[in-house]
Amino acid sequence: ELKVEQNPLFLSMQEGKNYTIYCNYSTTSDRLYWYRQDPGKSLESLFVLLSNGAVKQEGRLMASLDTKARLSTLHITAAVHDLSATYFCAVDIAAYGGSQGNLIFGKGTKLSVKP
Amino acid sequence: DVKVTQSSRYLVKRTGEKVFLECVQDMDHENMFWYRQDPGLGLRLIYFSYDVKMKEKGDIPEGYSVSREKKERFSLILESASTNQTSMYLCASRNTGRRYNSPLHFGNGTRLTVT
Numbered sequence: 001e002l003k004v005e006q007n008p009l010f011l012s013m014q015e016g017k018n019y020t021i022y023c024n025y026s027t028t029s030d031r032l033y034w035y036r037q038d039p040g041k042s043l044e045s046l047f048v049l050l051s052n053g054a055v056k057q058e059g060r061l062m063a064s065l066d067t068k069a070r071l072s073t074l075h076i077t078a079a080v081h082d083l084s085a086t087y088f089c090a091v092d093i094a095a096y097g098g099s100q101g102n103l104i105f106g107k108g109t110k111l112s113v114k115p
Numbered sequence: 116d117v118k119v120t121q122s123s124r125y126l127v128k129r130t131g132e133k134v135f136l137e138c139v140q141d142m143d144h145e146n147m148f149w150y151r152q153d154p155g156l157g158l159r160l161i162y163f164s165y166d167v168k169m170k171e172k173g174d175i176p177e178g179y180s181v182s183r184e185k186k187e188r189f190s191l192i193l194e195s196a197s198t199n200q201t202s203m204y205l206c207a208s209r210n211t212g213r214r215y216n217s218p219l220h221f222g223n224g225t226r227l228t229v230t
Contacts, residue, residue, distance in 0.1 A: 033218045042205060045218040088158070090219070102148065102173070103219055107157040 002027045004091050006106035013079045013113050021109045023072040023089035031092035032072045033103060034063050036085045043088065047074075079113045086110045118142070119222035121206050127228045134193040136225050138206030146209045147189035148219065149173075149181065151202040158205065164189055165211070196229045203227075 003026040013019055023032070031050055035043040047056040049065035049072060056063050060083065062075045072089055090103035122137035140147065148163040150173075160173030162181040170181050178200060182190045189208075193200055203226050207219040 031216070035218075042221040042224045043219075045220070048216070048218050050216055102160055102163060105158040107155070 002091070002093060002104050004089060004104050004106040006087075006089055006109050009107060009109055011109055011111045013076070013111065015080055015113055015115055016078050018078065019076050021074040021076075021087055021089075021111075023074070023106055025070050025072075025089075025091045025104075027070075027091075027093060028067075029070075029091045029093050030065075030067045032065050033090045033092070034072070034074055035088040035090065037088065037108070038085050046087075076111070079111075081113050081115065084111055084113045119206055119208055119220050121204075121222035121225050123225050124223060125226050125228075127230065128193075128196050129230055130197060132193075132196050132229075134196050134227065134229075136191040136193075136204055136206075136227070138189045138191070138208075138222055139187050140189075140208040140220070141187065142208070142210065142220075143186065144208035144210050144220075145186075146211050147183065148207045148209070149179075149189065149191045150205045150207065151175070152205055152224075153202050161191065193227075196227075198229050201227060201229045 005024045034047040037043045047063040052067040054065045060077045065072045086108045088108045090105045119140045128134050146165050149161040150158045152158050159175050164170045164183040180192045203224050205224050206222040209219045210217045
């Protein structure tokens, strides 16, 4: 059974601090996505990682993918309150016989950035 | 920008009612999906469709059916609503082909309450 595990599930940070969210998955895949969800809202695509060693950055967020370790990270630099949200990683297994186009989601990391 | 529109933001229905959740996307995507999101359980796939009139069961199809008569529209049907179907329902679509390089695009969600 494919598993996508995020940790931590809850993260309380102070503004200005750095932290990393981890996403481990249990099957072969070279496509991984990060999403952000604000309370009561839908999911917004943040990063698309399509190969081993891929690194994407936007603002204070940087995502990377290590397909050999089956690990993706979302690094937060100098956190600000506006980054408070729930972050999901999602693994694409379609290229490896998975259901057509479906993504398997982690349970999400709820990030709270406090002044 | 891709737009995925869900017809209702909030719905309140009674137990036993037949409920229709509608979703329309404007980017000619082949694949469309219905997820439900519950606290602590993350996103779970109910059904998806990879072409008009084609559908496949996801992880939790019991109590649901779907309809895709036109490419842009994917409907989720609760045949006889029950209280355990109270949830946030998210529709998503995606462009696919030989390479699955694009993320899922989500609608704003429908929060359904069954009383």
